[in-house]
Amino acid sequence: xxxxxxPPHVRLANEIAAQFQRRDPALAAQVIADxxxxxxDPRMRARLIADAGVSGSGMDPLVVAxxxxxPPPAGTHTEPxxx
Numbered sequence: 001x002x003x004x005x006x007p008p009h010v011r012l013a014n015e016i017a018a019q020f021q022r023r024d025p026a027l028a029a030q031v032i033a034d035x036x037x038x039x040x041d042p043r044m045r046a047r048l049i050a051d052a053g054v055s056g057s058g059m060d061p062l063v064v065a066x067x068x069x070x071p072p073p074a075g076t077h078t079e080p081x082x083x
Contacts, residue, residue: 006058009044010051017062029065036066042073 006014016035020028036045051057052067059067 007047007051009040009047010058010063013048013063013066014058014060017060017066020062025062025065028062029069032062032066033069037070045070046073 013032013036016032017028020031023031036048040048048063049067049070049072052059052064
Protein backbone atom coordinates (compact mmCIF):
# COMPACT_ATOMS: atom_id res chain seq x y z
CA UNK A 1 0.00 0.00 0.00
CA UNK A 2 1.30 3.44 -0.90
CA UNK A 3 1.35 6.37 1.50
CA UNK A 4 0.55 8.92 -1.19
CA UNK A 5 -3.00 9.99 -1.82
CA UNK A 6 -4.15 11.04 -5.27
CA PRO A 7 -6.38 14.12 -4.97
CA PRO A 8 -9.87 13.64 -6.44
CA HIS A 9 -9.35 16.19 -9.22
CA VAL A 10 -6.19 14.39 -10.38
CA ARG A 11 -7.81 10.96 -10.21
CA LEU A 12 -10.85 12.13 -12.19
CA ALA A 13 -8.77 13.94 -14.81
CA ASN A 14 -6.55 10.86 -15.23
CA GLU A 15 -9.66 8.71 -15.73
CA ILE A 16 -10.85 11.07 -18.46
CA ALA A 17 -7.41 11.04 -20.09
CA ALA A 18 -7.37 7.23 -20.10
CA GLN A 19 -10.23 7.34 -22.61
CA PHE A 20 -8.10 9.31 -25.08
CA GLN A 21 -4.75 7.51 -24.92
CA ARG A 22 -4.99 6.26 -28.52
CA ARG A 23 -5.81 9.65 -30.03
CA ASP A 24 -3.49 12.32 -31.32
CA PRO A 25 -2.09 13.95 -28.13
CA ALA A 26 -2.90 17.52 -29.20
CA LEU A 27 -6.48 16.62 -30.08
CA ALA A 28 -6.88 14.57 -26.92
CA ALA A 29 -5.63 17.44 -24.74
CA GLN A 30 -8.10 19.82 -26.40
CA VAL A 31 -11.04 17.45 -25.93
CA ILE A 32 -10.09 16.90 -22.28
CA ALA A 33 -9.73 20.66 -21.72
CA ASP A 34 -13.12 21.28 -23.36
CA UNK A 35 -14.75 18.69 -21.10
CA UNK A 36 -13.15 20.12 -17.96
CA UNK A 37 -14.07 23.68 -18.95
CA UNK A 38 -17.69 22.67 -19.62
CA UNK A 39 -18.42 20.39 -16.70
CA UNK A 40 -16.04 20.98 -13.80
CA ASP A 41 -16.60 23.39 -10.93
CA PRO A 42 -14.31 26.45 -11.22
CA ARG A 43 -12.58 25.58 -7.94
CA MET A 44 -11.73 22.09 -9.18
CA ARG A 45 -10.42 23.54 -12.46
CA ALA A 46 -8.30 26.00 -10.50
CA ARG A 47 -6.78 23.16 -8.44
CA LEU A 48 -6.06 21.16 -11.58
CA ILE A 49 -4.39 24.12 -13.28
CA ALA A 50 -2.31 24.90 -10.20
CA ASP A 51 -1.27 21.31 -9.60
CA ALA A 52 -0.42 20.63 -13.27
CA GLY A 53 2.97 22.27 -12.87
CA VAL A 54 3.86 20.44 -9.66
CA SER A 55 6.40 17.66 -9.98
CA GLY A 56 5.05 14.42 -8.58
CA SER A 57 1.41 15.42 -8.97
CA GLY A 58 0.63 12.06 -10.56
CA MET A 59 -1.07 13.66 -13.54
CA ASP A 60 -1.17 11.92 -16.89
CA PRO A 61 0.78 13.95 -19.49
CA LEU A 62 -2.48 14.48 -21.42
CA VAL A 63 -3.98 16.09 -18.31
CA VAL A 64 -0.99 18.40 -17.94
CA ALA A 65 -1.35 19.40 -21.59
CA UNK A 66 -5.10 19.93 -21.16
CA UNK A 67 -4.58 22.05 -18.04
CA UNK A 68 -2.24 24.30 -20.01
CA UNK A 69 -5.11 25.01 -22.41
CA UNK A 70 -7.54 26.05 -19.67
CA PRO A 71 -8.04 29.69 -18.75
CA PRO A 72 -7.70 30.30 -15.02
CA PRO A 73 -11.16 30.66 -13.46
CA ALA A 74 -11.90 34.23 -12.42
CA GLY A 75 -11.64 35.02 -8.74
CA THR A 76 -10.18 31.69 -7.66
CA HIS A 77 -6.96 30.95 -5.84
CA THR A 78 -4.58 28.99 -8.09
CA GLU A 79 -1.46 28.53 -5.98
CA PRO A 80 -0.19 24.94 -5.96
CA UNK A 81 -1.10 22.99 -2.88
CA UNK A 82 1.59 20.94 -1.14
CA UNK A 83 1.58 17.26 -2.06
